[in-house]
Amino acid sequence: MDQHEHGAQYPQTVNPAGLATPGGHYSHVSIANGLIFVSGQLPIDATGRKLTDSPFEAQAEQVLANLASALVGAGSDVTKLAQVRAYIVDVGHWASFNEIYARWAGDARPARAVVPVPALHFGLKIEVEAVAVV
Template identity: 80%
Template structure:
Protein backbone atom coordinates (compact mmCIF):
# COMPACT_ATOMS: atom_id res chain seq x y z
CA UNK A 1 0.00 0.00 0.00
CA UNK A 2 1.38 3.39 -0.96
CA UNK A 3 1.72 6.28 1.46
CA UNK A 4 -1.23 8.15 -0.05
CA UNK A 5 -3.50 5.11 0.26
CA UNK A 6 -2.54 4.66 3.91
CA UNK A 7 -3.16 8.32 4.76
CA UNK A 8 -6.67 8.07 3.27
CA UNK A 9 -7.53 5.45 5.91
CA UNK A 10 -6.29 7.59 8.78
CA UNK A 11 -9.11 9.22 10.74
CA UNK A 12 -9.24 13.01 10.79
CA UNK A 13 -9.36 14.25 14.39
CA UNK A 14 -10.41 17.63 15.70
CA UNK A 15 -11.33 19.66 18.73
CA UNK A 16 -14.07 22.02 17.50
CA UNK A 17 -14.02 25.70 18.42
CA UNK A 18 -16.16 26.48 21.46
CA UNK A 19 -15.28 23.28 23.32
CA UNK A 20 -12.90 22.97 26.27
CA UNK A 21 -9.49 21.45 25.52
CA UNK A 22 -9.61 17.66 26.04
CA UNK A 23 -8.39 16.64 29.48
CA UNK A 24 -6.40 13.65 28.26
CA UNK A 25 -4.74 12.04 25.25
CA UNK A 26 -7.72 12.12 22.87
CA UNK A 27 -9.65 14.36 20.48
CA UNK A 28 -13.29 15.35 20.89
CA UNK A 29 -14.04 14.15 17.37
CA UNK A 30 -12.66 11.54 14.98
CA UNK A 31 -14.02 11.33 11.42
CA UNK A 32 -13.55 8.36 9.10
CA UNK A 33 -15.46 6.64 6.30
CA UNK A 34 -18.41 9.03 6.50
CA UNK A 35 -18.87 8.61 10.26
CA UNK A 36 -18.20 10.99 13.13
CA UNK A 37 -17.19 9.50 16.47
CA UNK A 38 -17.63 11.88 19.40
CA UNK A 39 -15.61 11.12 22.53
CA UNK A 40 -17.38 10.95 25.86
CA UNK A 41 -18.59 14.44 26.71
CA UNK A 42 -18.71 15.46 30.34
CA UNK A 43 -20.58 18.46 31.77
CA UNK A 44 -17.67 20.84 31.27
CA UNK A 45 -18.37 24.25 29.77
CA UNK A 46 -16.37 25.83 26.94
CA UNK A 47 -14.06 27.61 29.42
CA UNK A 48 -13.16 24.27 31.04
CA UNK A 49 -15.31 24.72 34.17
CA UNK A 50 -16.54 21.37 35.51
CA UNK A 51 -20.19 21.50 36.60
CA UNK A 52 -19.78 18.99 39.46
CA UNK A 53 -21.79 21.19 41.86
CA UNK A 54 -24.62 21.77 39.36
CA UNK A 55 -27.91 19.85 39.27
CA UNK A 56 -28.23 16.70 37.19
CA UNK A 57 -30.49 18.63 34.80
CA UNK A 58 -27.89 21.37 34.24
CA UNK A 59 -25.18 18.75 33.74
CA UNK A 60 -27.31 16.85 31.21
CA UNK A 61 -28.05 20.04 29.25
CA UNK A 62 -24.34 20.96 29.18
CA UNK A 63 -23.35 17.49 27.95
CA UNK A 64 -25.91 17.63 25.16
CA UNK A 65 -24.78 21.16 24.22
CA UNK A 66 -21.21 19.82 24.03
CA UNK A 67 -22.36 16.96 21.82
CA UNK A 68 -24.20 19.38 19.50
CA UNK A 69 -21.06 21.57 19.30
CA UNK A 70 -18.89 18.56 18.47
CA UNK A 71 -21.29 17.48 15.72
CA UNK A 72 -21.52 21.00 14.25
CA UNK A 73 -17.74 21.36 14.32
CA UNK A 74 -17.43 18.17 12.28
CA UNK A 75 -20.08 19.25 9.76
CA UNK A 76 -22.95 17.17 11.16
CA UNK A 77 -26.03 17.69 13.32
CA UNK A 78 -28.37 16.01 15.78
CA UNK A 79 -30.59 14.60 13.02
CA UNK A 80 -27.60 12.62 11.70
CA UNK A 81 -26.90 10.79 14.97
CA UNK A 82 -26.59 7.02 14.52
CA UNK A 83 -25.90 5.87 18.08
CA UNK A 84 -25.70 7.54 21.49
CA UNK A 85 -24.29 6.03 24.68
CA UNK A 86 -25.11 7.67 28.00
CA UNK A 87 -23.48 6.91 31.35
CA UNK A 88 -25.31 8.21 34.43
CA UNK A 89 -24.33 7.99 38.09
CA UNK A 90 -27.67 6.78 39.45
CA UNK A 91 -30.34 5.02 37.47
CA UNK A 92 -32.91 7.26 39.20
CA UNK A 93 -31.78 10.04 36.81
CA UNK A 94 -32.90 7.99 33.78
CA UNK A 95 -36.43 9.45 33.49
CA UNK A 96 -35.21 13.06 33.84
CA UNK A 97 -32.46 12.44 31.30
CA UNK A 98 -34.91 10.86 28.86
CA UNK A 99 -37.14 13.95 29.12
CA UNK A 100 -34.25 16.38 28.52
CA UNK A 101 -32.85 14.21 25.73
CA UNK A 102 -36.21 13.90 23.92
CA UNK A 103 -36.61 17.69 23.93
CA UNK A 104 -33.00 18.13 22.68
CA UNK A 105 -33.12 15.39 20.01
CA UNK A 106 -36.53 16.30 18.60
CA UNK A 107 -37.47 13.96 15.76
CA UNK A 108 -34.07 12.19 15.84
CA UNK A 109 -34.27 8.73 17.37
CA UNK A 110 -30.82 7.14 17.02
CA UNK A 111 -29.96 3.84 18.66
CA UNK A 112 -29.18 4.53 22.32
CA UNK A 113 -27.95 2.93 25.52
CA UNK A 114 -28.25 4.45 29.00
CA UNK A 115 -25.90 2.77 31.45
CA UNK A 116 -25.87 3.39 35.21
CA UNK A 117 -22.31 3.56 36.56
CA UNK A 118 -20.94 3.87 40.10
CA UNK A 119 -18.88 7.01 39.44
CA UNK A 120 -17.55 9.35 36.74
CA UNK A 121 -14.43 11.52 36.58
CA UNK A 122 -14.40 14.72 38.70
CA UNK A 123 -17.54 13.63 40.58
CA UNK A 124 -19.72 14.46 37.56
CA UNK A 125 -23.11 12.79 37.07
CA UNK A 126 -23.34 12.13 33.31
CA UNK A 127 -21.21 11.39 30.25
CA UNK A 128 -22.40 10.98 26.65
CA UNK A 129 -20.60 9.63 23.57
CA UNK A 130 -22.01 9.28 20.09
CA UNK A 131 -21.61 8.24 16.46
CA UNK A 132 -23.15 10.30 13.65
CA UNK A 133 -23.10 10.43 9.86
CA UNK A 134 -21.17 13.25 8.20
Protein backbone atom coordinates in the same frame (compact mmCIF):
# COMPACT_ATOMS: atom_id res chain seq x y z
CA MET B 1 -1.37 -2.46 3.14
CA ASP B 2 -2.14 1.24 2.66
CA GLN B 3 -5.67 2.18 3.78
CA HIS B 4 -6.09 4.31 0.67
CA GLU B 5 -5.81 1.26 -1.60
CA HIS B 6 -9.35 0.27 -0.67
CA GLY B 7 -10.84 3.75 -0.57
CA ALA B 8 -10.59 4.05 3.22
CA GLN B 9 -9.69 7.37 4.75
CA TYR B 10 -7.28 7.95 7.58
CA PRO B 11 -9.06 9.35 10.63
CA GLN B 12 -9.13 13.12 10.99
CA THR B 13 -9.37 14.66 14.42
CA VAL B 14 -11.30 17.79 15.35
CA ASN B 15 -11.49 19.85 18.54
CA PRO B 16 -14.40 22.19 17.75
CA ALA B 17 -14.63 25.74 19.01
CA GLY B 18 -17.05 26.03 21.91
CA LEU B 19 -15.65 23.01 23.73
CA ALA B 20 -13.04 23.04 26.48
CA THR B 21 -9.60 21.73 25.57
CA PRO B 22 -9.58 17.92 25.96
CA GLY B 23 -8.38 16.93 29.41
CA GLY B 24 -6.37 13.94 28.25
CA HIS B 25 -4.65 12.36 25.27
CA TYR B 26 -7.64 12.38 22.89
CA SER B 27 -9.61 14.58 20.50
CA HIS B 28 -13.26 15.50 20.93
CA VAL B 29 -14.03 14.11 17.47
CA SER B 30 -12.51 11.58 15.11
CA ILE B 31 -13.86 11.33 11.56
CA ALA B 32 -13.26 8.22 9.44
CA ASN B 33 -14.99 6.86 6.35
CA GLY B 34 -17.99 9.17 6.64
CA LEU B 35 -18.54 8.44 10.34
CA ILE B 36 -18.10 10.88 13.19
CA PHE B 37 -17.06 9.46 16.55
CA VAL B 38 -17.59 11.89 19.44
CA SER B 39 -15.55 11.22 22.55
CA GLY B 40 -17.32 11.07 25.88
CA GLN B 41 -18.57 14.55 26.71
CA LEU B 42 -18.69 15.57 30.35
CA PRO B 43 -20.62 18.51 31.82
CA ILE B 44 -17.75 20.95 31.36
CA ASP B 45 -18.42 24.35 29.82
CA ALA B 46 -16.35 25.99 27.07
CA THR B 47 -14.13 27.73 29.65
CA GLY B 48 -13.25 24.41 31.29
CA ARG B 49 -15.51 24.87 34.32
CA LYS B 50 -16.76 21.52 35.62
CA LEU B 51 -20.41 21.50 36.68
CA THR B 52 -19.71 19.07 39.53
CA ASP B 53 -21.95 20.87 42.03
CA SER B 54 -24.77 21.52 39.54
CA PRO B 55 -27.99 19.45 39.57
CA PHE B 56 -28.17 16.45 37.26
CA GLU B 57 -30.50 18.30 34.86
CA ALA B 58 -28.01 21.15 34.35
CA GLN B 59 -25.22 18.63 33.80
CA ALA B 60 -27.32 16.72 31.24
CA GLU B 61 -28.14 19.91 29.34
CA GLN B 62 -24.44 20.91 29.25
CA VAL B 63 -23.38 17.47 28.01
CA LEU B 64 -25.95 17.54 25.21
CA ALA B 65 -24.92 21.11 24.27
CA ASN B 66 -21.32 19.86 24.10
CA LEU B 67 -22.39 16.94 21.91
CA ALA B 68 -24.23 19.30 19.56
CA SER B 69 -21.15 21.58 19.36
CA ALA B 70 -18.95 18.58 18.58
CA LEU B 71 -21.29 17.42 15.82
CA VAL B 72 -21.57 20.87 14.21
CA GLY B 73 -17.81 21.35 14.45
CA ALA B 74 -17.38 18.10 12.53
CA GLY B 75 -19.83 19.09 9.78
CA SER B 76 -22.81 17.16 11.10
CA ASP B 77 -25.74 17.72 13.45
CA VAL B 78 -28.18 15.99 15.79
CA THR B 79 -30.33 14.73 12.90
CA LYS B 80 -27.36 12.67 11.64
CA LEU B 81 -26.76 10.76 14.87
CA ALA B 82 -26.59 6.99 14.46
CA GLN B 83 -25.88 5.97 18.06
CA VAL B 84 -25.71 7.64 21.48
CA ARG B 85 -24.43 6.14 24.73
CA ALA B 86 -25.04 7.91 28.03
CA TYR B 87 -23.38 6.95 31.30
CA ILE B 88 -25.20 8.13 34.42
CA VAL B 89 -24.14 7.65 38.05
CA ASP B 90 -27.65 6.93 39.33
CA VAL B 91 -30.29 5.00 37.40
CA GLY B 92 -32.81 7.18 39.25
CA HIS B 93 -31.83 9.96 36.83
CA TRP B 94 -32.98 7.91 33.81
CA ALA B 95 -36.44 9.49 33.52
CA SER B 96 -35.05 13.02 33.84
CA PHE B 97 -32.35 12.30 31.26
CA ASN B 98 -34.88 10.76 28.88
CA GLU B 99 -37.07 13.89 29.07
CA ILE B 100 -34.15 16.29 28.51
CA TYR B 101 -32.74 14.09 25.73
CA ALA B 102 -36.10 13.79 23.92
CA ARG B 103 -36.50 17.57 23.92
CA TRP B 104 -32.89 18.02 22.70
CA ALA B 105 -33.02 15.31 20.01
CA GLY B 106 -36.43 16.33 18.62
CA ASP B 107 -37.42 14.07 15.74
CA ALA B 108 -34.03 12.31 15.71
CA ARG B 109 -34.23 8.83 17.19
CA PRO B 110 -30.78 7.25 16.94
CA ALA B 111 -29.98 3.97 18.65
CA ARG B 112 -29.26 4.70 22.32
CA ALA B 113 -28.07 3.13 25.54
CA VAL B 114 -28.26 4.62 29.04
CA VAL B 115 -25.73 2.84 31.23
CA PRO B 116 -25.69 3.21 35.03
CA VAL B 117 -22.13 3.44 36.36
CA PRO B 118 -20.77 3.71 39.91
CA ALA B 119 -18.77 6.91 39.33
CA LEU B 120 -17.47 9.34 36.70
CA HIS B 121 -14.39 11.55 36.58
CA PHE B 122 -14.41 14.70 38.78
CA GLY B 123 -17.54 13.50 40.61
CA LEU B 124 -19.70 14.42 37.59
CA LYS B 125 -23.07 12.73 37.09
CA ILE B 126 -23.26 12.10 33.33
CA GLU B 127 -21.09 11.44 30.27
CA VAL B 128 -22.33 10.99 26.70
CA GLU B 129 -20.55 9.66 23.59
CA ALA B 130 -21.96 9.26 20.08
CA VAL B 131 -21.53 8.17 16.49
CA ALA B 132 -22.99 10.16 13.59
CA VAL B 133 -22.62 10.44 9.84
CA VAL B 134 -21.06 13.41 8.06
